[in-house]
Amino acid sequence: MRYAFFITIFVLLQLFSAGAALSIQWWLQPWITQTLQTIVWSAVFIITNGLLVLSVKRVFANSYRWVSGWMLIMHFILLTALVVSFLYGGYWLVVSLIGETGYGSNTLSLRLRALAVVVFLGLFIFSLYSAYVPIVRHLSISIDKPLAKPLRIAVASDLHLGRLFGVTAIDRLTRLMNSTRADMLLMPGDIMDDNTDAFNDYSMENNLAELCANLPYGVYATLGNHDLYGHERPISQALRDADVHLLNDDVFCIEHEGQKVWLVGRFDNHKRQRVATIDLLAKVDTSQPVILLDHRPSDIDEHSQLPIDLQVSGHTHNGQVFPANFIVSAINRLGYGYEAIGQGHFVVSSGYGFWGIPFRLGSRSEVWLINVSGNAD
Structure with a gap:
């Protein structure tokens, strides 16, 4: 191969x-x-x-x-x-x-x-x-679970923090979170560009910590394939030091207006020993809202049959440079965008950053703002 x-x-x-x-x-x-x-x-x-x-x-x-x-x-x-x-x-x-x-x-x-x-x-x-000027994509979804007031979720995948995308990009993301009044930020993988060298050299920890402090419920992330290429431990530690809540095959419960919302995070499938989604769901109360962070959108068909209300993914970059977006669309059930499938809602972002070179054609740097509403009683 x-x-x-x-x-x-x-x-x-x-x-x-x-x-x-x-x-x-x-x-x-x-x-x-x-x-x-x-x-x-x-x-x-x-x-x-x-x-x-x-x-x-x-x-x-x-x-x-x-x-x-x-x-x-x-x-x-x-x-x-x-x-x-x-x-x-x-x-x-x-x-x-x-x-x-x-x-x-x-x-x-x-x-x-x-x-x-x-x-x-x-x-x-x-x-x-x-590549450098992001757009905010707005989405409103309704779930059949108890949620007295809407939850505003921002999604920024694939930051690829490095020498070409760093402090300025984090600060711009902070301003976007303030202007959109998001309750939390989800980052489903590829936070770093393979290692923490540039993150440390340019002291990005303080900027990332400020981003986390500006959100009522904080920032939650999973690791993508580029976070697992031999530098998983320093990347994980750098994110935790900046107050990012890592969900590496883990679950976490927040309270929104007195009601519980479950966050479930998976390792990218580059991690061969990762836990199956159904085993992670066994740790949560699926009668309450469940939000899954899964870097790749490769398991959407399987997840559409599980009690997952919203899945956010990235990885594909929507091809990043035309005509690769057509290839991404051809090989994925959902290669980019939003679709309601089976029991859940699925969002695949083209990413906030970029991989390799700072160019996008046929795709766009973006942040999703998802307004989730549910049953009031």
């Missing part, structure tokens, strides 16, 4: 490289020479495979970011070529229908290349904006 993954990545990188080289060659067409064409093709493939080798050999820290970043650049080059080709075809269709001659070939060629630059830069700017 591991070899199949690496072979797939290698083949994709070569295909991306060929497409990017062809696109750059088109852009340079008015000035191209045989020598320049050779340089373009050689440079693209040397960069691609050089970064791949450095990443596999782990020559420097976070080398995967360089491969991901270069792949994103090539992806945007290809998307630019597709957009410009589509607009060019549309232009000639309109010209042919109205009988106009259009621009001269040289003028049109230069305008198309100028448009390509604008599209390429636009994709970069928009993707950065989508």
